[in-house]
Amino acid sequence: MAIVRPFRGLRPRPDLAEKIASPPYDVLDSEEAREMVRDNPLSFLRVVKPEVDLDPDVDLYSDQVYRQGARNLRRLMEEGQMIQDGKPLFYFYRQVMGDHSQVGLVACVSAEDYQRDVIKKHEHTREAKERDRVRHIEAQNAQSGPVFLTYSDVRELNELQDGVCQGEPVYDFTAPDGVRHTMWLVDDPGDIEKIIRVFGDVPTLYVADGHHRSAAGTIVAQKRAESNPNHTGQEEYNYFLAVLFPKSHMKILPYNRVVADLRGLSREDFLGRVSERFEVGETDERSPKSPRRYAMYLDGKWYGLTPKEGTFDADDPVASLDASILQNNLLSPVLGIENPRTDDRIDFVGGIRGTDELERRVDSGGSRVAFSLYPTTVDQLLAVAESGRVMPPKSTWFEPKLRSGMVIHVL
Numbered sequence: 295m296a297i298v299r300p301f302r303g304l305r306p307r308p309d310l311a312e313k314i315a316s317p318p319y320d321v322l323d324s325e326e327a328r329e330m331v332r333d334n335p336l337s338f339l340r341v342v343k344p345e346v347d348l349d350p351d352v353d354l355y356s357d358q359v360y361r362q363g364a365r366n367l368r369r370l371m372e373e374g375q376m377i378q379d380g381k382p383l384f385y386f387y388r389q390v391m392g393d394h395s396q397v398g399l400v401a402c403v404s405a406e407d408y409q410r411d412v413i414k415k416h417e418h419t420r421e422a423k424e425r426d427r428v429r430h431i432e433a434q435n436a437q438s439g440p441v442f443l444t445y446s447d448v449r450e451l452n453e454l455q456d457g458v459c460q461g462e463p464v465y466d467f468t469a470p471d472g473v474r475h476t477m478w479l480v481d482d483p484g485d486i487e488k489i490i491r492v493f494g495d496v497p498t499l500y501v502a503d504g505h506h507r508s509a510a511g512t513i514v515a516q517k518r519a520e521s522n523p524n525h526t527g528q529e530e531y532n533y534f535l536a537v538l539f540p541k542s543h544m545k546i547l548p549y550n551r552v553v554a555d556l557r558g559l560s561r562e563d564f565l566g567r568v569s570e571r572f573e574v575g576e577t578d579e580r581s582p583k584s585p586r587r588y589a590m591y592l593d594g595k596w597y598g599l600t601p602k603e604g605t606f607d608a609d610d611p612v613a614s615l616d617a618s619i620l621q622n623n624l625l626s627p628v629l630g631i632e633n634p635r636t637d638d639r640i641d642f643v644g645g646i647r648g649t650d651e652l653e654r655r656v657d658s659g660g661s662r663v664a665f666s667l668y669p670t671t672v673d674q675l676l677a678v679a680e681s682g683r684v685m686p687p688k689s690t691w692f693e694p695k696l697r698s699g700m701v702i703h704v705l
Contacts, residue, residue: 296412296445297404298493299533300382300486303701304436310336310375312467315475315697318439319343324350336375338699340366342430342438355426360433367434378704384480384489385701386458387537391473391694396543397455399489400440400477400701402533403499405515408508413443414498414679417505417687427510437511437535437703440696441504444672447540451492454485465700473694477701499538500679503692508534514705535703537696541672547645547691548581548669549617550652552661554639557630561593564628564663571623572599580649582668585616589649589666591656599624611677616667617686624665635687642688645669 306314313334319342322330328346331337340347344363345354352358370376385400407413431437458478465477480486501508511534518531556564568574572588577598580589588599605623607613613622625631631640641661643651652664670690678685 296493296496296499297407298384298399298401298490298538299403300384300480300490301402301530301533301535301703302379302382303385303400304371304376304378304704305701306376306465306699307374308464311465311477311700312469314338314370314375315465315467315469315699316342318695318698321695324354336370338438341370341434342698355429360429363430364433364435367436367438376699379479381481382486384486386455386478386480387696387700388459388476389473389694389696390476394545394694396539396545396694397459398442398537398539398543399451399455399480400535400537401489402530402703403441403443403536403538405512405532405534406527407499408512408534411682412498413501413508414682415501415505415508416675416679416683416685417501418684419505419509423506424509424513427506428513431510431514431705435705437507437705439504439507439535439698441508441511441534441536442502442692442696443499443504443536443538444502444541444544444676445496445499445538447542448492448496451489452540454488454492458485469697475697475700498680500676502539502544502675502690504536508536511535518705530703531705533703541676544672545693546669546672546675547693548667549645549688549691550643550649550667551620551625551665551688552641552643552652552655553625553629553631553663553665554641554660555662557628559628564592565597567628568599568624571605571627572601574599580652581666585668585671586619587668588616588620591649591652591664591666592662594657611674611681612683612685615670615674615678615685615689617670617689620665620667621686644691644693646691646693 313336316338324345327339327343331339331346341363345359387400388397463476463478468474515532519525575598577596590597590599601619606619631637634640649666655661656664
């Protein structure tokens, strides 16, 4: 059963939350981050992407970068811009983007649960990215980026959440991208105890986004336990920062693909090869309206693709994913993209950027063909995690993104 734990959050002064809270480290490149912090000395990007304060020639993985992030975090604390709560609390964090609203519980979850597969995964992690996140945590002695988890709805918890969120929030602001961020403190001892008890009956949590952060939090926990002769299992390092959203609140956007060339094929030969495994026809629809349908942009035209019968196993939780069908029936056999993780001929475009971005990439000549996919469903994600297998790379795009610096976990 799942362990959740309140913690003494380090968080911005209410009057500074809008200035401090920032996009997460992995949705901006260094130049975009430098531009964003130019007129904001308090931006938490200076903590999660500290290269913004250093010469652009400095290696992103040099000790200097991690030390700078730690200095920037200490400055926010020493100057009183971020203050640690005096007792362990939970927090409810609501995000509103357009007509979509989601509320999650900010809590610490157990590294041991991650190891025991109470917290299930659906992606492989890369050692280099794990190492980067470990060094970031160790330099700052804190977890500044939460893991995005989900779980099957529990009525009692939903009712408690609704009650708390009718009260006065500690933060409520709209970020420059139009997403509204609101946070409430859960400081009633009865509510805290109820949350712990309810999650004690939740059999499984699922990583939606943040596989490297959760792996890094677990590695840090293991290292510190091994080096602590008085280890008890209750130390803060045994837990990592997460925001837990009920399944009903989850929204997954498509993760689209663009490919640089047609592998030497003419337009006619390419369409002929695609037609071997897909029904192909011109369409006005740039986004598929249902699963196992695709929209393909080529030479200024959109085509609808429908996989032919027998081209995939509908009963296999991985092979039946839209991303798998496209990979196994088109990207690999027709375009020669055997490993989308490493092949630089393919790029991935998050659904929030829309199909206009796919057209722009192809029309500009930067890419030759684009594919618009139907979004992976939450049920598909959970089914893959339950099977103990992994999704193809770039199968899910979660939006809105969790803001960094809203509340962090000090070890």
